[in-house]
Amino acid sequence: MAIPKDMRLKGHRTFNYIHKNSMTYHGKLMTFKVARSNPEILLTHKLTNTSNNFRVAIAISKKVSKKAVERNKLRRILQEWLLTNIQKINNHKPYWLLVNLKFGDFRNDKSKLLEEFQNLMFKSRLIK
Incomplete structure (x- = not known):
């Protein structure tokens, strides 16, 4: 199941803001970029009522896998974990999260x- 629309990040200005104003947390398989939300950026997308909520984007490069099917499978695994554990996340915290998967052979594992995803969520203090 996909992330709900009110939790997704979109727009090039949003990603530029995250790249410039974020704290980066590195793991062996992925990196997290966490930034405070900036609702003014999302005004052009007409998302004013939920613009200050926790939002997520998961980016998987073609370097991870050339096949879109495998990249989508990895994205779905991370989204599923996020949706099942969303109650543990402080949803009132106005943070934006960008997850970038690094090159590695973890498609079968x-x-x-999921272990590293959870560890980085704790490390970035998005989950207590």
Whole structure:
């Protein structure tokens, strides 16, 4: 199941803001970029009522896998974990999260991927 629309990041200005104003947390398989939300950027998308909520984007490069099917499968795994554990996340915190997967052979090892995702969520203090 996909992330709800009110939790998605979109627009090039949003990603430029995250790249410039974020704290970066590195892991072996992925990096997190966490930035405070900036609702003025999302005004052009007419998302005023939920613009200060927690929002997420998951980016998977073609370097991870050339096949879109495999990249989408990895994205769905991370989104599923996020949706099942969303109650633990302080949803009132106005943070934007960008997840970038690094090159690595973890396509067959779902547990390593989820373990590192959870560790980086704790490290970035998005989950207590």
